[in-house]
Amino acid sequence: MKAEHGVAVRAENCGKTFADGTRALEPVNLDIARGETVVLLGPSGCGKTTMLRIIAGLEQPDPGGRVLFNDADVTRVPIEQRNVGMVFQSYALFPNMSVADNIGYGLKIRSIGKAEREARVAELVELTGIEGLERRRIDQLSGGQRQRVALARAVAVRPSVLLLDEPLTALDAALRERLRGELDRLLRTLGITTIYVTHDQAEAMVLGDRIVVMSKGAIAQIGRPRDIYFAPASRFVAEFIGAANIVEGDYAGGRLKLAGGTLPLANGAAAGPVSAMIRPESIRIIAAEGAGLSGRVDSVSFVGDRQRLMVSGAAATAILVDVPNSLTVNAGDRVGLAVEPGAIRVLASGK
Amino acid sequence: MRDRIIFAGQLAFTLLVTAFLVVPAVLSMMAGVTANYFRGIRSGVTLDWVWQVWGLYADTIGRSFLIALSALVVCLVVGVPAAYGLYRSGGRLSRAVEEIITLPLAIPGLAIALALLLAYGGFSDFRRSWLFILAGHVVFTMPFMVRSVIAVLAAIDVKTLDESASSLGASPWRRFRDVIVPNARPGILAGSLMVVTLSLGEFNLTWMLHTPLTKTLPVGLADSYASMRLEVASAYTLVFFIMIIPLLVAMQLYAGQSAAARRRR
Amino acid sequence: MSLKTFIGLCLLPLAVVVLAFFLMPMARLIVTGASGEFGLKAYAAILLEPRYRATLINTVVLSAAVTAATLAISTVAGLFLQRHHFSGRSVLIALLTFPLAFPGVVVGFMIILLAGRQGLIGHITQAFTGQKWVFAYSMEGLFLGYLYFSIPRVILTIMAAVEKLDPSLEEAARALGAGPWAVQRDVVLPALRPAFVASGAIAFATAMGAFGTAFTLATNIDVLPMLIYTEFTLSANIAMAAALSVGLGLVAWAVLALARTYGGNTVAAAG
Numbered sequence: 035m036k037a038e039h040g041v042a043v044r045a046e047n048c049g050k051t052f053a054d055g056t057r058a059l060e061p062v063n064l065d066i067a068r069g070e071t072v073v074l075l076g077p078s079g080c081g082k083t084t085m086l087r088i089i090a091g092l093e094q095p096d097p098g099g100r101v102l103f104n105d106a107d108v109t110r111v112p113i114e115q116r117n118v119g120m121v122f123q124s125y126a127l128f129p130n131m132s133v134a135d136n137i138g139y140g141l142k143i144r145s146i147g148k149a150e151r152e153a154r155v156a157e158l159v160e161l162t163g164i165e166g167l168e169r170r171r172i173d174q175l176s177g178g179q180r181q182r183v184a185l186a187r188a189v190a191v192r193p194s195v196l197l198l199d200e201p202l203t204a205l206d207a208a209l210r211e212r213l214r215g216e217l218d219r220l221l222r223t224l225g226i227t228t229i230y231v232t233h234d235q236a237e238a239m240v241l242g243d244r245i246v247v248m249s250k251g252a253i254a255q256i257g258r259p260r261d262i263y264f265a266p267a268s269r270f271v272a273e274f275i276g277a278a279n280i281v282e283g284d285y286a287g288g289r290l291k292l293a294g295g296t297l298p299l300a301n302g303a304a305a306g307p308v309s310a311m312i313r314p315e316s317i318r319i320i321a322a323e324g325a326g327l328s329g330r331v332d333s334v335s336f337v338g339d340r341q342r343l344m345v346s347g348a349a350a351t352a353i354l355v356d357v358p359n360s361l362t363v364n365a366g367d368r369v370g371l372a373v374e375p376g377a378i379r380v381l382a383s384g385k
Numbered sequence: 386m387r388d389r390i391i392f393a394g395q396l397a398f399t400l401l402v403t404a405f406l407v408v409p410a411v412l413s414m415m416a417g418v419t420a421n422y423f424r425g426i427r428s429g430v431t432l433d434w435v436w437q438v439w440g441l442y443a444d445t446i447g448r449s450f451l452i453a454l455s456a457l458v459v460c461l462v463v464g465v466p467a468a469y470g471l472y473r474s475g476g477r478l479s480r481a482v483e484e485i486i487t488l489p490l491a492i493p494g495l496a497i498a499l500a501l502l503l504a505y506g507g508f509s510d511f512r513r514s515w516l517f518i519l520a521g522h523v524v525f526t527m528p529f530m531v532r533s534v535i536a537v538l539a540a541i542d543v544k545t546l547d548e549s550a551s552s553l554g555a556s557p558w559r560r561f562r563d564v565i566v567p568n569a570r571p572g573i574l575a576g577s578l579m580v581v582t583l584s585l586g587e588f589n590l591t592w593m594l595h596t597p598l599t600k601t602l603p604v605g606l607a608d609s610y611a612s613m614r615l616e617v618a619s620a621y622t623l624v625f626f627i628m629i630i631p632l633l634v635a636m637q638l639y640a641g642q643s644a645a646a647r648r649r650r
Numbered sequence: 651m652s653l654k655t656f657i658g659l660c661l662l663p664l665a666v667v668v669l670a671f672f673l674m675p676m677a678r679l680i681v682t683g684a685s686g687e688f689g690l691k692a693y694a695a696i697l698l699e700p701r702y703r704a705t706l707i708n709t710v711v712l713s714a715a716v717t718a719a720t721l722a723i724s725t726v727a728g729l730f731l732q733r734h735h736f737s738g739r740s741v742l743i744a745l746l747t748f749p750l751a752f753p754g755v756v757v758g759f760m761i762i763l764l765a766g767r768q769g770l771i772g773h774i775t776q777a778f779t780g781q782k783w784v785f786a787y788s789m790e791g792l793f794l795g796y797l798y799f800s801i802p803r804v805i806l807t808i809m810a811a812v813e814k815l816d817p818s819l820e821e822a823a824r825a826l827g828a829g830p831w832a833v834q835r836d837v838v839l840p841a842l843r844p845a846f847v848a849s850g851a852i853a854f855a856t857a858m859g860a861f862g863t864a865f866t867l868a869t870n871i872d873v874l875p876m877l878i879y880t881e882f883t884l885s886a887n888i889a890m891a892a893a894l895s896v897g898l899g900l901v902a903w904a905v906l907a908l909a910r911t912y913g914g915n916t917v918a919a920a921g
Contacts, residue, residue: 092821113824126822130840139836140826191826391830395730402727403745406798409760410749412770416763423768463663470660473653482661486668491903492676493859495875496895499882500675503682503892520671527667557656588753588862589875593882603753603862610759610866615768622756633748 038069040227041104041194043089048099049251050084058084060252061099068104071221071228073242075235077274081251082231083199089229090197091116103194119193119226123200125184127172133183134159134168140191158186161220177205178213185217189224196221196228202237214240235275239263247271264313269381272311277356279312280381281349290378294348295327300375309381314342314356316377319363325370329353333365345369414626416619434620438609442621445605446628448515452601453584456522460530460580463523465573468534469565472543483535487528494589497524501594515599521590526583530576537572538565575639582632602628679892686889695890696897702877708789709874713857716793717850720800724849725842728808743809750802754795754862761795761867762786787868795863800856804849811845851909855902874898 042065049061059081066072074082087093089101091113100109108116127136134155141151159165162182167175175183181201188196202210202217218241221228230241238245239259247254247262247270255267266272269280281292285308289296299310322328329348334341336359343355343363348371355371363369417435421428471479489497501521506512543565550560566573588603595604602625609618684690696702731743749757765771765786775783785791815838823833861875874894882891 090825092824113821114827114829117827118825120822120825122818122822124816124818126816126818128819128823128837128840130836130843139823139828143827143829143832187822187826392734395726395734399727399730399742399746402723402801403742406749406801407745408770409764409798412763413756413760459667463667466660467664470657470664473657474661485673486664488903489672491855491906492899493861493875493895493902495859495861495878496679496899497672497675499878499892499895500679501671503888504675504678523667524672527664531664551653557651557653561656561660582751586751586753586756588755589859592862592865593879603755606753606759607755607862607866610755610762618759619763622759625756629751630748633751634744637744637747 039225040068040196042066042068043195043227043229044100044102044105045085045089045095046100046102048085048088048095048101050081050088050093050099051096058251059088059095061096062253064246064253064256066227066229068227069225071230071241071243073230073232073238073245074248075232075238075242075245075274076248076254077233079250080248082233082246082248084251085248086197086199086229086231089195090118090120117191117194119188119191119196121181121184121188121196121198121201123203125180125201125204127175127180127183127187129172131172132168133164133170133172133175136172136183137186137190139187144191154190155186158190161189161223162186163216178209181205181213185220189226193226196224196226198228198230200232201230202234203232210234210237217241239275247274249274264377265379266311267382269309269311272379272381277314277354279314279317279349279353281310281312281351281353283308283310283349285380289326292327292349294329295325297327297371297373297378298375299378299380311379311381312353312373312377314354315340316373317353317355318372319343319355319357319361320370320372322368322370325372327372328368328370331363331365331367331369334363343369345371410626413619413622416616417623418620419616422615422619434616435624437617438621438624441617442602442605442609445600445602446624448600449585449602449628452515452519452522453581455519456526456584457577457580459519459523460527461573461577464527464530464576465534465566465569466561468531468572469538469543469561469569471531472535472538473547483531486531489524490528494521494525494587495593497521498590498593513596513598518591518594518599518601521594522584522587525587525590526580529579529583530573533576533579534569534572537569537575541568543568575636578632578636578639582629582636585629585632680896682889683893683896684889686887686893692890692893693897696894702894705872705874705877708872709858712789712793712796712873713854716796716800716857717854719793719797720804720853721846721850723797724801724805724808725839725846728805729812729838731805732809732812747802747806749799750806752799754799754860754864755866756862757795757798758863758866760798761791761863765791765794787871789871791867792864792871792873795867796857796860799860799863800853803856804853807849807852808842808845811842815841848909851905855905858905859898859902 044066045062045064047061047063048059049057050059051057062085064072064085074085076082084093088095088099091101091108091111095101095109100107102108103116128139131139137158138151138155141154146154155168159168162185164179164182164186167179167183172180172183184201202213205213214237221241232238242259244256244258245262246256249270255262255271257265262271263275266275266278272278272280281290283290283292284306285291285299286305288298290299290308290310327348329345332344332346332352334343340356340358341361341363343357344352345355346352353371357363416422418430418432419428420431420433471482498521501517505517511517546564546568547560550564555563586603587601588607591601591604592607595601600608606618606621606625609621613621683692686692696706727746731739763769765784767782767784769784769786772782772784775781819837819841820833823837828836859875861879864871864873864876865879875898878891878894878898881887881894
């Protein structure tokens with residue numbers, strides 16, 4: 035059970051129009067509980083960084099917007115006085131200071147005495163695993179080391195909210211995956227209210243207690259990772275999180291009619307045309323004879339931990355099916371497709 | 386509120402500094418067209434002083450332009466190919482050569498002039514002609530042309546252009562003429578403006594090298610400051626300003642344009 | 651024709667020009683410096699002879715003072731102009747940089763108009779205090795003159811450097827609680843240090859070698875370039891003048907070489 039620290043954050047009616055007229059953020063409302071880790075997820079330009087900067091105090095929301103920390107209105111409070119811990123995408127470490135001085139900078143500003151400062155810096159160095167680097171200059175550090183210093187610096191001041199702006203984006207893929215796990219453990223240990231911005235949905239799933247999927251300046255869906263993955267609210271969310279097959283068909287009498295057959299659909303939707311999402315890993319390959327839905331395998335790709343098939347003829351567009359490596363299937367084979375009724379998610383019409 | 390006070394304070398300071406730079410220049414321009422400086426603008430506005438300056442110093446104005454344009458021609462003919470040669474050969478030798486040709490920027494004009502006098506003072510025909518001053522100006526302005534062209538060559542990755550042109554069969558001279566020079570035009574232009582502006586305003590070197598028959602405009606200015614009445618000296622300065630300010634404006638506009646173009650790219 | 655030959659042809663004219671009109675004369679200068687009554691000791695005279703040493707110290711102190719003042723003024727104005735966009739900003743910038751190509755002579759003249767016997771400042775102080783404040787023909791006037799042509803140069807360099815500053819560093823400092831003054835002290839000024847060194851060195855070297863301004867203001871201001879001039883023209887002490895010139899050139903070159911190791915490649919002009 036993780037301890038909870040920090041403040042509850044509330045963004046009320048926060049929109050942002052920049053001086054040149056760009057509308058970066060439509061008015062949104064967001065409630066973040068104390069100690070919760072919320073991930074703002076979306077493609078570039080969706081407004082997630084703007085949202086983060088408004089909560090940080092680096093941008094002011096459009097008139098009518100408010101930011102509250104534990105019910106206190108901090109909209110007019112400048113960032114210097116909000117006591118937030120911020121990790122920037124480029125880390126923004128001070129090149130004129132050593133690692134230890136960087137980490138201790140916030141404490142120095144708060145006039146914390148030298149002995150106490152050094153103790154706290156040592157604590158954080160141990161927590162982030164950068165022992166031995168205290169005297170180094172910033173340009174002597176690797177990407178992963180810089181990331182840890184940036185984190186240590188942000189956490190040193192015991193912030194009320196931890197704000198991370200795509201902290202892993204600047205690293206290469208292998209390093210990113212490793213640090214993701216470490217970051218997850220660290221955030222759970224600290225238990226501070228955390229807002230994390232990323233465009234990487236794998237990161238969002240691992241790190242977030244809740245995910246806020248954003249698109250074009252507005253919130254598309256808020257929910258726990260499982261809810262968002264299995265029950266996306268719209269086509270955009272479905273396609274942004276993981277691979278998705280979007281099929282169009284007619285629903286009648288408990289079955290969804292597609293080009294290559296029908297599938298049982300438990301959802302009590304009204305009869306008529308529907309859009310539905312089916313995850314590639316929820317489709318089972320069965321014998322073609324007697325199957326409710328069948329098609330022809332166009333290609334088989336070996337991805338490493340599984341095989342990904344492109345099956346045409348079952349629906350209007352090709353369907354992606356993930357199958358285990360133990361299954362032998364070749365291009366050109368006729369196959370049947372079976373899906374649990376609960377794994378077919380009807381989407382709201384529109385995007 | 387605090388922010389606004391800081392802003393106002395900084396603005397006031399900047400305006401003060403600007404005034405320090407602008408007011409004397411405006412004063413001297415005004416003095417050049419005032420009938421009597423000591424009585425101020427009330428004594429009337431006149432172009433008499435300017436005509437007097439023209440009568441006394443027209444030759445200096447012409448000579449300054451002659452030297453500036455000649456320096457430009459020499460810098461173009463000698464400096465542009467040299468910049469290409471230096472850039473293409475790369476390596477330690479070319480960096481050393483760049484250091485050497487940049488030395489005249491570090492060494493005071495006085496010293497260079499002295500050096501030239503010692504070396505060529507004996508060749509009285511050369512020493513008495515305007516070509517002697519031209520030599521000094523070329524030494525002093527060449528680094529600007531060379532540096533400017535090298536900078537643009539580096540920015541457009543001339544090496545790849547050169548290699549692709551040669552793969553199409555063009556000889557070095559054809560490549561230089563058809564590919565290198567046209568693409569280096571921004572640097573050549575910037576360098577040219579710089580050379581002309583610097584040559585027109587050069588004093589330290591020219592004062593030591595001049596003879597009564599080879600005066601340039603800045604040399605004439607120094608004469609007039611010492612011996613002419615204030616209004617004439619001011620009018621002469623006004624003429625100088627009229628010559629040089631358009632060039633400065635062109636340089637600034639050009640620099641701003643190319644910076645914006647680079648940003649768009 | 652091979653590329654190598656072509657490159658050689660490209661470099662040949664430059665080599666000729668530089669050799670004939672720069673390297674050879676400079677060599678002659680150095681040799682002449684050692685040919686006078688002091689011999690090679692003339693080169694040490696700049697430090698040993700009290701008269702010369704006094705002039706050297708004068709020049710160094712003046713140049714250092716001008717450099718410090720210029721850096722301070724340019725930083726305040728440069729930061730302000732680069733960070734705030736308001737109507738009239740580009741006009742201000744243009745006005746601040748147009749004196750860039752004014753020869754020292756003209757600057758001297760303008761200082762006379764400002765602070766000379768009939769100068770503007772004299773008139774103003776006379777109106778207020780009954781006493782005319784005239785300072786054009788002394789070190790103070792020279793200081794002002796040097797300031798005049800140093801500010802445009804330095805302010806351009808500083809503004810270019812400010813433009814390249816990474817804003818996220820300042821945001822990070824602010825997020826950690828640093829107020830505006832702390833942000834300047836801990837983040838902005840340290841980041842501008844290379845620009846300070848580069849442009850400061852150029853300002854210093856230019857001030858050391860400036861001649862026109864001192865020449866206009868008076869022939870008896872005690873700075874090194876004036877000393878060289880009077881040794882050459884009035885005392886006909888060619889060897890000494892040559893030696894002093896070489897010394898002055900060395901100092902200026904050394905200062906600029908130091909600046910280049912900090913990565914600046916801005917150029918100096920006139921003086």
